[in-house]
Structures are given as structure tokens and as C-alpha cells.
Amino acid sequence: MGSLLHVDEVTVVFGGNRALDGAGLRAERGAVTGLIGPNGAGKSTLFDVISGLRKPTTGRVLLDGRDITRLNPSRRAKRGLARTFQRLELFGRLSVRDNLLVAAELGPKRRRAATVVADIIDRLELHAVADATTDTLPTGLARQVEVARAIAARPALLLLDEPAAGQDHTETARFGALLRALADDGTAVLLVEHDMDLVMNVCDEVFVLDLGKVIASGPPSVIRTDETVLAAYLGEV
Numbered sequence: 065m066g067s068l069l070h071v072d073e074v075t076v077v078f079g080g081n082r083a084l085d086g087a088g089l090r091a092e093r094g095a096v097t098g099l100i101g102p103n104g105a106g107k108s109t110l111f112d113v114i115s116g117l118r119k120p121t122t123g124r125v126l127l128d129g130r131d132i133t134r135l136n137p138s139r140r141a142k143r144g145l146a147r148t149f150q151r152l153e154l155f156g157r158l159s160v161r162d163n164l165l166v167a168a169e170l171g172p173k174r175r176r177a178a179t180v181v182a183d184i185i186d187r188l189e190l191h192a193v194a195d196a197t198t199d200t201l202p203t204g205l206a207r208q209v210e211v212a213r214a215i216a217a218r219p220a221l222l223l224l225d226e227p228a229a230g231q232d233h234t235e236t237a238r239f240g241a242l243l244r245a246l247a248d249d250g251t252a253v254l255l256v257e258h259d260m261d262l263v264m265n266v267c268d269e270v271f272v273l274d275l276g277k278v279i280a281s282g283p284p285s286v287i288r289t290d291e292t293v294l295a296a297y298l299g300e301v
Contacts, residue, residue, distance in 0.1 A: 068091055068093045070090050071124075091254045109276075145219055148214050149210075154213070159198070160193050168218075204232055206230075221252045279292050
């Protein structure tokens with residue numbers, strides 16, 4: 065369906081260190097793209113650059129063919145970008161339903177926010193906790209709610225930073241099915257994740273980052289046998 069996101073030769077230097085060194089990737093509409101690598105490889109820094117939380121030293125970020133490198137996060141959100149974080153970022157004193165409503169109110173106005181939220185609660189089977197405050201939820205379930213809130217904004221590009229952390233096997237399997245369904249609906253999903261079973265089962269393409277550089281990219285069948293990737297990361301997982 066074509067690239068929605070194109071990261072072009074991005075370098076980030078701070079404190080004398082190169083957190084990213086000419087890194088590039090793409091995320092296609094209607095596909096799940098994985099971004100993997102060892103701790104400290106620069107994955108979260110690259111997410112920060114894509115979402116506008118950090119300006120690159122050099123390089124560009126293009127969204128739907130438009131250069132968004134200098135846009136702030138709120139303007140990127142209006143262009144259809146949504147993100148989750150490694151550390152849970154929910155409104156702990158609000159209910160699950162109200163967390164979703166906050167995001168839905170900021171999304172496109174084609175449908176009533178309450179209708180969007182009701183559909184997401186159905187889709188993710190969150191009825192039992194819809195009126196519970198999110199600070200009472202176990203980690204795995206809270207992760208699902210954070211993803212649900214990102215979906216409520218109806219993004220074109222969804223960035224997920226280790227969303228399976230804290231989920232059990234059943235929750236992870238259900239989550240993988242959700243990612244595939246989102247892609248089938250036309251969303252571009254970019255996934256940072258250490259659960260290699262999830263990555264290899266749901267991703268259409270995987271980019272591997274090590275020491276700030278993309279060292280390999282391709283379908284999971286190629287990545288799982290790439291000798292450079294095995295030496296840098298997969299051999300240690």
C-alpha cells in the first residue's frame with residue numbers, strides 16, 4: 065500500500081555520543097513493521113525522533129511524503145501519529161473509559177467520541193474494567209489500555225514501544241491478533257519489542273538497530289537467520 069513513514073539518515077548526537085548514526089527505516093500502510101535490537105541500540109531515541117520529542121542532529125522524518133522533522137508532537141499527532149511508551153503513561157485516576165475518551169476527542173471528528181470508545185472496548189474486550197480507574201489495573205491489562213487509548217485517536221501511524229511487557233501468553237496472543245487486524249484496516253504499525261515470538265509472528269518487515277545503526281532489514285524469515293543479527297542480538301535472546 066506504500067510507505068507512510070520514511071526515516072532518512074537520522075543521526076542524534078548528545079553528550080558526545082552518537083545515539084543514532086545515519087539510521088533509516090520505513091513503515092508501510094497496512095503493515096506491521098518491527099524495530100528490534102539490544103538494550104542501548106537507540107530504539108527509543110529513534111521513536112523520540114519520529115514522534116517529535118527529540119530533534120535529530122541530521123536527517124529527516126517524512127510522514128505521508130511531507131517533511132515533519134521540525135514539527136512538535138502535537139502537530140504530528142494532528143497529522144495522524146500516535147505513540148505508547150515503555151513506561152506506562154495513563155491517567156491513573158481516570159477510568160479506562162475516560163482515558164479512551166480523552167484520546168477519542170482529539171481524533172478525527174467523523175464519528176462521535178463515545179461511539180469510537182464503545183467500539184474499542186468491544187474490540188479489546190475491556191467491558192469488565194471499563195469503569196475501573198487505570199491505577200488499579202495489573203500491568204499487562206494496563207498495557208492493553210494504553211494501546212487502546214492510542215487506537216482511540218484513530219492514527220494513521222501507530223508507534224508501540226514494548227507494548228507486550230507484563231502481558232501473559234494469552235494476552236500477548238490476543239494482542240498480536242489485534243496488531244494484524246489494525247494493519248488489515250490500513251494502519252501503519254511500528255513496533256519496538258523484545259518478545260521475539262510476537263515480532264516474528266506478526267511483523268511483515270523487521271529493522272534491526274545496533275549501536276545507532278540499522279544493520280539489517282527484511283521479512284522475519286530473513287532476519288531470524290541473518291548472521292550479523294544473530295551475533296548482535298538474536299543469539300543473546
